[in-house]
Amino acid sequence: MDVDERTTADHVGLREKTITVTVNGDSYQRTVPVRRSLVDFLREDLGLTGSHVGCEQGVCGACTVLLDGEPIRACLMFAVQADGNELTTVEGLASGEELHPIQQAFWDHHGLQCGFCTPGFLLTTYDFLREKHGATEPEIREALSGNLCRCTGYQGIVRSVQAADETWER
Amino acid sequence: MKPAPFDYLAPADIEETLDVLREYGDEAKVLAGGQSLVPMLNFRLARPAVLVDLNQVAGLDGIQAEDGALRIGATTRQRSLERHLSSRPAGGPQDLLRQALGYIGHPQIRARGTVGGSLAHADPAAELPAAVSALGATLVIRNAEGTREVAPDEFFEGFFTTSLAAEELLTEIRVPPWPGSTRGAFLEVSRRRGDFAQVAVAAVVTVADGRITRAGLALAGAAPRTVQAYSVVDGLVGSEPDAGVIAELAGNFAAELDPPPDTHGPAEYRRHLARHLLQRAIAQAAGLAGPRAASAA
Numbered sequence: 160m161d162v163d164e165r166t167t168a169d170h171v172g173l174r175e176k177t178i179t180v181t182v183n184g185d186s187y188q189r190t191v192p193v194r195r196s197l198v199d200f201l202r203e204d205l206g207l208t209g210s211h212v213g214c215e216q217g218v219c220g221a222c223t224v225l226l227d228g229e230p231i232r233a234c235l236m237f238a239v240q241a242d243g244n245e246l247t248t249v250e251g252l253a254s255g256e257e258l259h260p261i262q263q264a265f266w267d268h269h270g271l272q273c274g275f276c277t278p279g280f281l282l283t284t285y286d287f288l289r290e291k292h293g294a295t296e297p298e299i300r301e302a303l304s305g306n307l308c309r310c311t312g313y314q315g316i317v318r319s320v321q322a323a324d325e326t327w328e329r
Numbered sequence: 330m331k332p333a334p335f336d337y338l339a340p341a342d343i344e345e346t347l348d349v350l351r352e353y354g355d356e357a358k359v360l361a362g363g364q365s366l367v368p369m370l371n372f373r374l375a376r377p378a379v380l381v382d383l384n385q386v387a388g389l390d391g392i393q394a395e396d397g398a399l400r401i402g403a404t405t406r407q408r409s410l411e412r413h414l415s416s417r418p419a420g421g422p423q424d425l426l427r428q429a430l431g432y433i434g435h436p437q438i439r440a441r442g443t444v445g446g447s448l449a450h451a452d453p454a455a456e457l458p459a460a461v462s463a464l465g466a467t468l469v470i471r472n473a474e475g476t477r478e479v480a481p482d483e484f485f486e487g488f489f490t491t492s493l494a495a496e497e498l499l500t501e502i503r504v505p506p507w508p509g510s511t512r513g514a515f516l517e518v519s520r521r522r523g524d525f526a527q528v529a530v531a532a533v534v535t536v537a538d539g540r541i542t543r544a545g546l547a548l549a550g551a552a553p554r555t556v557q558a559y560s561v562v563d564g565l566v567g568s569e570p571d572a573g574v575i576a577e578l579a580g581n582f583a584a585e586l587d588p589p590p591d592t593h594g595p596a597e598y599r600r601h602l603a604r605h606l607l608q609r610a611i612a613q614a615a616g617l618a619g620p621r622a623a624s625a626a
């Protein structure tokens with residue numbers, strides 16, 4: 160690993176840092192290279208591979224996680240920046256074998272095909288429906304505008320969100 | 330791709346940040362929301378030796394509203410400002426700021442992206458530079474030696490270029506109060522939801538006793554930097570709001586623009602957008618069209 164590569168500044172600050180984060184209610188402490196993205200940290204250091212890496216430039220939304228309750232791009236944050244924070248990933252949605260009502264709705268209404276984009280859509284939907292009841296289709300489309308899906312054509316996803324709006328007791 | 334190695338510093342206060350910037354100058358880059366900088370790091374378009382994280386710096390974020398003025402700390406998240414403005418009565422000039430924020434990317438982007446970061450990045454098609462220009466905001470800049478305050482026109486110099494020196498930090502944005510009878514409007518055309526503007530117009534207009542007494546107009550996407558429509562402001566001030574006058578002023582201004590052509594269309598298309606959006610935004614802010622006209626009727 161090239162954590163030890165030198166730059167002109169020659170270690171003025173940190174190249175590695177020990178951080179503590181809470182993910183889906185569990186606390187983890189790890190030492191990470193400072194340039195490791197939050198999504199790579201979740202996948203590679205914690206083995207939580209539900210968050211996906213698509214574009215690494217904030218465009219696709221596959222890496223969306225909740226940081227202190229707010230959806231963010233985990234590819235545009237470094238893991239060290241999440242030190243002391245709380246994260247929710249897609250692994251935190253289901254309780255045991257029982258799918259979250261949003262996941263069930265995606266299952267029932269063909270909200271996914273390959274599933275690559277799905278974790279991001281689920282967490283974005285979670286944040287959106289938490290505050291919103293009785294969402295209209297334009298509102299749903301607006302809320303999902305920051306997540307890209309190459310398979311479904313979005314129709315099934317919009318229907319899934321409409322269904323979850325009704326089935327999720329919150 | 331992954332960023333090239335860097336040293337990471339997370340100073341706790343503004344003074345410490347300024348000391349670090351003085352020490353490392355060009356070798357350092359400050360990290361605010363990371364929504365523009367991190368993609369550049371990931372693709373190694375930027376390779377700073379030292380990354381100075383502003384997210385732990387105390388006193389650099391926050392919103393203070395008093396007597397119609399607004400002070401916005403540089404690291405205030407775009408979504409926080411949006412929420413703050415949405416919780417206040419609509420109708421004033423700051424409406425345009427709220428509308429402009431709504432056009433920036435998506436909620437996930439605004440949850441991290443900062444107000445100061447957008448201004449310092451100075452994308453010619455970004456919404457906030459146009460919004461603060463039209464509102465006549467003051468940008469507060471500090472280095473280890475002191476503080477300077479600049480108008481938007483002295484700040485935005487060109488394509489992704491500002492007058493910020495390497496050891497300087499944008500610390501605050503001050504939006505001045507406008508007279509009570511002032512309205513704002515922000516209109517944009519983009520290819521898709523969340524994209525940068527092809528052209529966007531920010532308009533602030535004060536109408537008193539049936540005449541326009543003050544105005545601020547700025548455009549995004551119409552030139553290599555955000556531009557203010559001074560000739561249109563000069564033509565409007567003192568006159569009665571009149572659709573014909575507005576159309577003529579907007580047409581003359583747009584004809585002089587020389588926007589860069591891109592894959593989305595030729596320069597003529599952007600001139601066309603500039604003309605029509607200017608016309609509509611002024612009409613809305615002056616009460617000739619849109620919400621205000623409807624409520625007056």
Ligand SMILES: Cc1cc2nc3c(=O)[nH]c(=O)nc-3n(C[C@H](O)[C@H](O)[C@H](O)COP(=O)(O)OP(=O)(O)OC[C@H]3O[C@@H](n4cnc5c(N)ncnc54)[C@H](O)[C@@H]3O)c2cc1C
Pocket residue numbers: 216217218358359360361362363364365366367403404432433434435438441442443444445446447448449450452454455456457493497498499500523524525526
């Ligand atoms: C998918 C996507 C869509 C987007 N769409 C839009 C859009 O439609 N419109 C739009 O305007 N933007 C858009 N953005 C960019 C977004 O608004 C960024 O938030 C903004 O451009 C930069 O703000 P930031 O806080 O993230 O800054 P960063 O990315 O952290 O920094 C940007 C630059 O500014 C410098 N900087 C930051 N803060 C300061 C400071 N206080 N003093 C001095 N220098 C500073 C940094 O060193 C860096 O050079 C989009 C981004 C993404 C990923």
Ligand code: FES
Pocket residue numbers: 211212213214215216217218219220221222223232233234235
């Ligand atoms: S991988 Fe983060 S937005 Fe695409």
Ligand code: FES
Pocket residue numbers: 270271272273274275276277307308309310311
């Ligand atoms: S289901 Fe394949 S990308 Fe969305």
